[in-house]
Amino acid sequence: MRKRVAGVTFHVFRGMESYRKQDYERFWVASPAMTWAQMAGHCGVEDLAAIGSAMLSRDERRKVATLAELREYVENSPRFRGRKNCLAALPYITENTDSPPETQLFKALKDAGLGNPSxxxxxxxxxxxxxxxxxxxxCKVAFEYQGYHHAEPDQMMADAARLNRLQVRGWVIVYVTADDFRTPEARRSFMALARTMVARQRxxxxxxxxxxxxVAANRSH
Structure with a gap:
């Protein structure tokens, strides 16, 4: 029931109720899937995909749900504000990523027609x-997101050694920064580069x- 309390804003959510309580907790809280669905009415598809991916982090300490659990919740909860955003975000949610920018990169590459990156x-x-x-x-093309910590001297030397070992094995590495997605024009320019690199390597x-x-056929004779 919506109530009036000074300094408190009440929200009504019409989706399926789903709660979770760990053994060491004394009260029930909204499940990760329901929490994610509740955010759908307050943000766009890209942000919703980033939130979902954060819940499915590669770090086991931060991983609180699976993609199957998010999809099952939406399928079993037919009516709530933002459900269309949830359905649109599900294909872009990636398990075992490290940060929201990686989710943004996954969506951009998929939307560019390059297929789902690994x-x-x-x-x-x-x-x-x-x-x-x-x-x-x-085609051995990889996109690496470069945050500020990569500018530190020790990290730069480690990155250079890593890049050389990857190049020896035939990998082409494309570095991505926040500036590549800061404006629509920068995003279009970067995606044109990405399509060119992947198409060329393929x-x-x-x-x-x-x-x-x-050659293999001749050797067989």
Missing amino acids: PNHRVELDRSYALLDMAYPD YLAEFCKLWQTP
């Missing part, structure tokens, strides 16, 4: 490995396959 794609590097923010393994990958096929 988040946190693992590449073996001798005795170690690298996790690439968003990758297209079919063309080269197909060319190499065609070139290698007859």
Whole structure:
């Protein structure tokens, strides 16, 4: 029931009720899925996808839900404000990402017609490995989001060594910054670059396959 209390704003949510209580807690709270659905009436599709992805973080300490749980909640709750936004955001929610900007990048790449990139794609590097923010393994193109911490000297040297080891294995790394999405014009410019890089590398990958096929056939004789 909506009530009047000084300094308090009441909201009415008509979606399915879903609550959760851990063993160590003394009261029930809204489940992550219901909390996410309640935000749908207050933000756009891109922000809603970022919120959902944050709930599905790669960090186990911050991961509170799964994509299946969010999808199941929307499907079982037919009427609430923002449900259309939830349905529109679900295809852009990615599990096991590290930050909201990565979700924004995933959506932009998918909307550009490049297909779904693989988040946190693992590449073996001798005795170690690298996790690439968003990758297209079919053509070895990866997009890496560069935050401010990458400007620190030690991080810059580590990034350079990592980049060299990836390039030896045929990977093309495209760096992404906040400025690439700051304005519509910057976003269009970056996405044109992204389409060019992926299309070029896919063309080269197909060319190499065609070139290698007859060689393999000749060796078989």
